Amino acid sequence: MKNFRHYILLFLILPFIAFAEDGSQLWLRYPVNSKPRNIVNSNSKSPTLEIAKKELNNHWSGQPIDLKIDKFPDSFKDGYKIISTPKKITVLAKTDLGLLYGSYHLLNLQQQKGSFSNLNIEEKPSYDIRILNHWDNLDGTIERGYAGHSLWKWEDLPNKISPRCEEYARANASVGINATVLNNVNASPNMLREDYLKKVKVLADIFRPYGIKVYLAVNFSSPKVLGNTKDSDPLNKDVQKWWKDKASEIYKLIPDFGGFLVKANSEGEPGPQDYGRTHADGANMMADVLKPYGGIVMWRAFVYSPSSDDRAKQAYLEFMPLDGKFRDNVIIQIKNGPVDFQPREPFHPLFGAMKKTPQMVEFQITQEYLGHSNHLVYLAPLFKENLDSDTYSDGKGSTIAKITDGTLRSAKFTAISAVANIGEDTNWTGHHFAQSNWFAFGRLAWNNDLTSEQIADEWIKMTFTNDDKFVTPVKEMMLTSRETAVDYMMPLGLHHIFAGGHHYGPEPWGDYKGTRADWSPVYYHRADAQGLGFDRSKTGSDAVSQYFPPLNEIYGNIKTTPENLILWFHHVPWDYRMKDGKTMWEELCYKYDLGVHEVRDYQKLWNKMLPYIDEQRFSEVKDKLKIQAEDAVWWKDACLLYFQTYSNRPIPDNIEKPVHKLEDLKKIKLPMGHHN
Numbered sequence: 001m002k003n004f005r006h007y008i009l010l011f012l013i014l015p016f017i018a019f020a021e022d023g024s025q026l027w028l029r030y031p032v033n034s035k036p037r038n039i040v041n042s043n044s045k046s047p048t049l050e051i052a053k054k055e056l057n058n059h060w061s062g063q064p065i066d067l068k069i070d071k072f073p074d075s076f077k078d079g080y081k082i083i084s085t086p087k088k089i090t091v092l093a094k095t096d097l098g099l100l101y102g103s104y105h106l107l108n109l110q111q112q113k114g115s116f117s118n119l120n121i122e123e124k125p126s127y128d129i130r131i132l133n134h135w136d137n138l139d140g141t142i143e144r145g146y147a148g149h150s151l152w153k154w155e156d157l158p159n160k161i162s163p164r165c166e167e168y169a170r171a172n173a174s175v176g177i178n179a180t181v182l183n184n185v186n187a188s189p190n191m192l193r194e195d196y197l198k199k200v201k202v203l204a205d206i207f208r209p210y211g212i213k214v215y216l217a218v219n220f221s222s223p224k225v226l227g228n229t230k231d232s233d234p235l236n237k238d239v240q241k242w243w244k245d246k247a248s249e250i251y252k253l254i255p256d257f258g259g260f261l262v263k264a265n266s267e268g269e270p271g272p273q274d275y276g277r278t279h280a281d282g283a284n285m286m287a288d289v290l291k292p293y294g295g296i297v298m299w300r301a302f303v304y305s306p307s308s309d310d311r312a313k314q315a316y317l318e319f320m321p322l323d324g325k326f327r328d329n330v331i332i333q334i335k336n337g338p339v340d341f342q343p344r345e346p347f348h349p350l351f352g353a354m355k356k357t358p359q360m361v362e363f364q365i366t367q368e369y370l371g372h373s374n375h376l377v378y379l380a381p382l383f384k385e386n387l388d389s390d391t392y393s394d395g396k397g398s399t400i401a402k403i404t405d406g407t408l409r410s411a412k413f414t415a416i417s418a419v420a421n422i423g424e425d426t427n428w429t430g431h432h433f434a435q436s437n438w439f440a441f442g443r444l445a446w447n448n449d450l451t452s453e454q455i456a457d458e459w460i461k462m463t464f465t466n467d468d469k470f471v472t473p474v475k476e477m478m479l480t481s482r483e484t485a486v487d488y489m490m491p492l493g494l495h496h497i498f499a500g501g502h503h504y505g506p507e508p509w510g511d512y513k514g515t516r517a518d519w520s521p522v523y524y525h526r527a528d529a530q531g532l533g534f535d536r537s538k539t540g541s542d543a544v545s546q547y548f549p550p551l552n553e554i555y556g557n558i559k560t561t562p563e564n565l566i567l568w569f570h571h572v573p574w575d576y577r578m579k580d581g582k583t584m585w586e587e588l589c590y591k592y593d594l595g596v597h598e599v600r601d602y603q604k605l606w607n608k609m610l611p612y613i614d615e616q617r618f619s620e621v622k623d624k625l626k627i628q629a630e631d632a633v634w635w636k637d638a639c640l641l642y643f644q645t646y647s648n649r650p651i652p653d654n655i656e657k658p659v660h661k662l663e664d665l666k667k668i669k670l671p672m673g674h675h676n
């Protein structure tokens with residue numbers, strides 16, 4: 001009998017053990033109280049507060065908590081204060097959402113084994129809108145998604161709702177993300193159909209108590225496609241009326257709807273230029289219909305017109321003349337760099353340059369150009385590098401963080417966005433460590449002063465363990481991982497030498513005749529007998545002139561250009577002497593080789609980590625590191641063997657010799673080791 005009972009117990013707890021180890025819980029691995037406690041008091045009531053209470057009653061093991069709405073200035077937004085004595089904790093905020101954020105802060109601290117007897121914390125968000133962009137299509141696929149299909153399951157909505165939608169909202173709220181664009185910027189007009197809007201409403205209702213507002217990406221041709229208007233010209237009265245009616249329809253269903261995200265006249269998407277109008281004409285028409293409801297337009301600057309000019313210059317050329325011409329509920333959404341989410345780019349020269357137009361950054365969490373969900377690349381250092389870049393737009397200290405968060409220029413609202421890496425995979429993001437990039441974006445959107453190290457430290461402790469023997473080496477691995485990826489993919493400022501289409505592996509020889517020149521890798525690296533790299537100096541494409549002094553001079557001169565961007569800005573002779581005395585060719589060989597060795601070091605390090613974590617996550621990460629190590633060799637061999645056909649110089653003796661043959665590598669069609 002006794003044994004029997006044990007079996008039953010085992011059956012009951014088994015699913016929970018499995019659940020706890022597969023990564024599905026993300027960083028929300030709070031201990032569960034055996035019985036919910038009754039430890040929370042509050043002077044307010046709402047669905048949001050119910051969530052806060054439930055979380056604390058279920059997971060908090062410390063002293064009783066008072067959640068208190070208090071008077072704070074508007075600038076406090078959804079911030080909170082936490083004050084504690086050994087007997088009691090008080091969380092104060094202006095809004096219920098602030099109290100929920102404060103509650104998650106406590107649970108996060110508990111995960112990190114902090115002390116709670118003497119807290120005096122004050123937090124408020126760096127940005128008003130902290131938004132994920134999902135590139136989810138209505139058929140459930142995700143553009144550049146490597147973690148399975150869309151969470152929303154459009155086909156089941158509005159009647160059946162996947163439980164993961166609420167889990168998603170909870171995870172976002174726990175890091176302060178408060179907004180989401182549900183669909184791909186390559187938007188189907190059908191997104192705005194009545195039946196789809198009803199599905200959107202259901203999601204908005206689930207997200208609302210967690211403080212998350214819903215936005216939609218819209219197709220500029222929607223009026224013509226859905227409303228049979230003659231065209232979609234923003235100055236056509238029928239078109240304007242169609243948008244006005246659509247806005248009214250949306251807000252009836254979703255009173256707190258956030259607004260539109262628009263990719264227009266970019267990569268074949270329709271836009272105002274189809275009718276001889278400008279981006280401002282298009283954005284303003286939408287802004288006008290959203291304005292009465294408090295909605296906004298995030299208008300993307302990811303454009304490159306069909307000109308022969310350097311692609312890195314084109315967005316600036318198109319948008320600068322429009323500075324000051326946008327309505328006050330329009331914000332320009334600019335990718336961190338001027339080309340496209342490369343492993344390393346200089347910052348986008350539009351930042352700071354449009355002085356009369358609000359701007360926001362678009363990062364990419366999904367690793368389109370960083371090994372998809374196979375490579376371990378912690379992105380906080382990439383995000384920080386961008387946010388901390390000094391544009392000099394308003395003198396020294398005009399960092400992108402300060403330009404976009406309202407510190408430098410007062411703003412009606414501020415925002416920051418990133419393309420999500422989330423899908424239906426059990427572990428949400430395809431790679432356990434890719435969860436850290438979702439987390440890191442949320443934490444930086446909340447507080448852009450945090451360091452990459454602080455964020456990694458928090459994430460590791462919440463997701464895995466507090467054991468120093470795990471935390472210290474794993475943190476080191478995470479912190480160096482982005483530079484490692486740069487080393488084995490595109491060191492020294494090389495960019496976009498990815499295989500066309502999937503963007504996973506190397507194809508530096510790619511020359512897709514008959515398409516746009518700037519879709520070919522050879523366009524970007526410009527290897528020839530003299531050297532390597534894109535001359536963007538005054539005597540080249542002159543992209544350097546789009547930067548404020550002194551950066552135009554610094555980047556314009558090969559001697560002062562930071563070496564990690566030297567091939568971005570200059571065509572560098574193979575024998576050019578680098579700062580460490582190596583020639584550029586030797587340095588290139590050294591960097592690729594270093595990248596390979598670094599990944600092998602990660603493998604060795606990870607192999608020692610089994611004692612500290614569960615077997616399942618241990619072996620899943622181990623398998624991915626193996627793929628990454630093979631891919632790193634693939635990258636190194638492909639790039640060095642190919643560039644060597646131009647450099648005509650030997651690969652230095654102290655560098656591991658290629659194990660592949662260039663002809664064989666050129667034949668690879670499917671990504672090696674790529675399991676998605």
Ligand SMILES: CO[C@H]1[C@H](O)[C@@H](O)[C@H](O)O[C@@H]1C(=O)O
Nearest residue numbers: 135143144185186263302340
């Ligand atoms: C959504 O389209 C993407 C496209 O898949 C991607 O390869 C490119 O980098 O950027 C586009 C964009 O950002 O609009």
